[in-house]
Amino acid sequence: MNAKLPVTPLASWIAAKIQAAGSRICQEELRAYQLASLNSTLRWARQHSPFYRDRLAGLGGGNLLTSLDQIASLPFTLPADVREQGLQLLCVSQSEISRVVTLDTSGTTGQPKRIYFTREDQELTIDFFRCGMSTLAGPGDRVLVLLPGERPGSVGELLRMSLEQLGAEPVPYGLVDSLSAVLNLIKRERITCLAGVPVQAAALARYWEKNGGGWAPQRALLSTDCVSDAVVRELKRIWGCEVFRHYGMTEMGLGGGIECAAHAGYHLREADLYVEVIDPATGLPLPDGEYGEVVFTTLTRRGMPLIRYRTGDISRFRPEPCPCGAGLRLLERIRSRCDGQLRLGGNGGLTMADLDEALLPLPGIADFSAVADNGSALLKLRLCLVLLEGFPVPAPALLRKALQQIPALQRAEQAGQFDLAVEWISCRDVLPFRAEKRRLRMTGGGPPQQLRAE
Ligand SMILES: [Zn+2]
Numbered sequence: 311m312n313a314k315l316p317v318t319p320l321a322s323w324i325a326a327k328i329q330a331a332g333s334r335i336c337q338e339e340l341r342a343y344q345l346a347s348l349n350s351t352l353r354w355a356r357q358h359s360p361f362y363r364d365r366l367a368g369l370g371g372g373n374l375l376t377s378l379d380q381i382a383s384l385p386f387t388l389p390a391d392v393r394e395q396g397l398q399l400l401c402v403s404q405s406e407i408s409r410v411v412t413l414d415t416s417g418t419t420g421q422p423k424r425i426y427f428t429r430e431d432q433e434l435t436i437d438f439f440r441c442g443m444s445t446l447a448g449p450g451d452r453v454l455v456l457l458p459g460e461r462p463g464s465v466g467e468l469l470r471m472s473l474e475q476l477g478a479e480p481v482p483y484g485l486v487d488s489l490s491a492v493l494n495l496i497k498r499e500r501i502t503c504l505a506g507v508p509v510q511a512a513a514l515a516r517y518w519e520k521n522g523g524g525w526a527p528q529r530a531l532l533s534t535d536c537v538s539d540a541v542v543r544e545l546k547r548i549w550g551c552e553v554f555r556h557y558g559m560t561e562m563g564l565g566g567g568i569e570c571a572a573h574a575g576y577h578l579r580e581a582d583l584y585v586e587v588i589d590p591a592t593g594l595p596l597p598d599g600e601y602g603e604v605v606f607t608t609l610t611r612r613g614m615p616l617i618r619y620r621t622g623d624i625s626r627f628r629p630e631p632c633p634c635g636a637g638l639r640l641l642e643r644i645r646s647r648c649d650g651q652l653r654l655g656g657n658g659g660l661t662m663a664d665l666d667e668a669l670l671p672l673p674g675i676a677d678f679s680a681v682a683d684n685g686s687a688l689l690k691l692r693l694c695l696v697l698l699e700g701f702p703v704p705a706p707a708l709l710r711k712a713l714q715q716i717p718a719l720q721r722a723e724q725a726g727q728f729d730l731a732v733e734w735i736s737c738r739d740v741l742p743f744r745a746e747k748r749r750l751r752m753t754g755g756g757p758p759q760q761l762r763a764e
Contacts, residue, residue: 318570320577321636323441327581335637341378344584347609348381349374355615358401361391362617381586382595386605386618392561393423399614400426407613408432409463411560425560428613432463435563438579439472442568446529446554447503449477454496454527456483456506457534458746465564469505478503485746486510489517490739497525505531507746508541509666513676513698513737515548520674520700531556531568534746536644538666555643561619562606567641572633575640582610585641586618587626590648599629603648604641622648652682652752654689658718662750668712669693674701677743685754689722690729699738706732 321335328343330336352374355362365385375381392399400407406428413423427435447453453473459466459482466482473480481499485507486492492514495501504511504527511530518526526549532541533556545551557576558566562583567576578585583606587596590603604623608615624647628640651659665680676696683690691713697703704712709732714720722728735742 315571315634317634318568318577318632318636318638319441319444320568320570320579321638323438324581324638337637340580344580344609345375345378348378348584348607351607351609351611351615351617352384354401354612355617359399359615361395361398362615365617378584379595381584381607381618384618386593386620387616388620389423389622392425392616392619393421396424396426399616401615402428402613411463413560426614427463427563427611431563431611431613432468434582434610435565436468436472436475438563438565438582439469440475442556442565443469443472443478443505443531444476445568445570446531446552447473447476447478451478451502452481452499453478454481454483454492454499454501454504454506456486456492456504456510458484460484468564485744486514486741487744488739489514489737489741490521493518493521493524496527500525501527503527503529503531505533507534508532508537509535509670509677509748510741512541512544512670513696513741515545515551516674516676516698519548520698527551529554533558535748536663536666538663538670540667540670544670557641557644559621561616561621563608563611566606569643570632570634570636574632575628575642577632577636577638578641580638582608584609585639587641590624596626598627598639601626604644622650624648650750652684652750654684654718654722658721660691660716660718660750662748664716664718665693665713665750668715669695669709672704672708672712674698674704676737676741677748679743679748679751681751681753683752683754688727688729689719690731690754691719692731692733694733694735696735696737696742699736703734 325335328340330339356366407426408429409427411425455466455469457466458464470480470482511532528551530545530551530553532553537555542553545553555569558564565579567578570577586605587602588605589596596602601624604621604625605618607617623644625642625644628642632640645663646661651661653659669675669678674697676698678693678695681692
């Protein structure tokens with residue numbers, strides 16, 4: 311069945327960027343390119359950024375590293391470094407910066423994190439988006455962009471520019487507010503593909519199904535938040551839509567990796583990023599197949615290169631090759647974050663992705679927020695579920711049964727230590743929650759770093 315799978319377009323894109331001899335990737339050529347680019351980044355950062363001048367002071371001149379494995383000897387860059395010393399990481403004057411993205415503005419963590427990009431850095435992102443989007447769209451497609459795009463250089467705007475380069479027709483909108491307005495636009499513009507946030511896309515499909523159907527998109531790129539299997543199944547069931555997961559964060563330059571038609575994991579933007587998986591406790595690199603924290607180094611960034619940046623995302627490199635035959639590494643999809651798991655006694659924990667898989671299959675659920683507290687032996691879970699109008703409130707027994715699919719909750723229930731409180735919000739048309747990245751909020755006993763603002 312895999313014989314006809316198209317090879318990810320990232321293969322020829324990376325081959326061209328690294329000036330490979332053929333159109334297929336040869337691992338030795340890619341590693342040699344990455345080593346050379348890594349060394350230029352180290353030289354550039356040490357020369358121009360006060361932060362890295364200090365951090366990399368111990369490295370010799372000339373060829374800094376002689377093999378990629380030696381990257382393990384370099385110090386990590388932490389989100390706190392970016393937050394506290396942002397401008398010290400810059401390698402160009404502020405006049406050369408064309409876009410600043412401010413993250414973590416909720417205020418509880420002190421200073422916000424700012425990421426700086428030059429025009430050249432943004433061009434690299436547009437180029438990656440163009441290649442990535444060609445996995446699912448091409449000339450003749452009308453692509454609805456349900457991501458923020460009001461500001462110059464925002465993800466929605468860069469995606470729009472990349473789609474224009476691809477010959478597809480972008481239809482920019484922004485995050486979903488009114489479900490009916492977006493569905494009317496889908497019908498009116500005969501949208502073939504959409505790019506958006508997972509729960510919002512699922513809510514659109516459910517609202518569409520409840521309200522008479524009509525024109526439906528055929529392919530979707532879902533990004534920003536964890537993309538659960540539950541959402542992928544719903545889009546396929548309702549719209550017959552093929553979903554492609556994207557992995558990225560602002561620090562990566564927005565784009566990081568995208569699934570191919572095999573849907574086996576992300577192919578990464580390996581000509582612009584060097585990605586590692588490390589043991590979050592010891593900081594040591596892990597072999598393929600083992601789960602750890604994703605760490606990346608930018609290879610082509612000029613404004614604010616990041617060296618061994620710790621993402622907090624947990625994943626692993628799949629040991630087996632991708633069925634598409636690209637010869638590129640596959641990073642398994644992200645299911646949890648170092649700080650996003652409520653650790654429970656014994657084995658196991660609870661993540662927002664677990665709750666997504668359990669709750670989103672329930673009929674009519676458009677979104678939810680969750681607060682967990684395990685300050686005592688009792689695990690308290692407070693859910694606020696958004697139910698589309700016209701769907702009956704699921705029976706409490708059904709909801710409990712859905713939650714019991716999560717082993718940690720099943721164990722707590724069996725031990726008589728699970729306390730569930732549920733609140734419902736009815737949604738007629740406008741989605742009440744607007745967070746792009748949803749988080750399991752935690753109070754009580756977890757490790758202190760688990761306390762994160764929404
Ligand atoms: Zn593939």
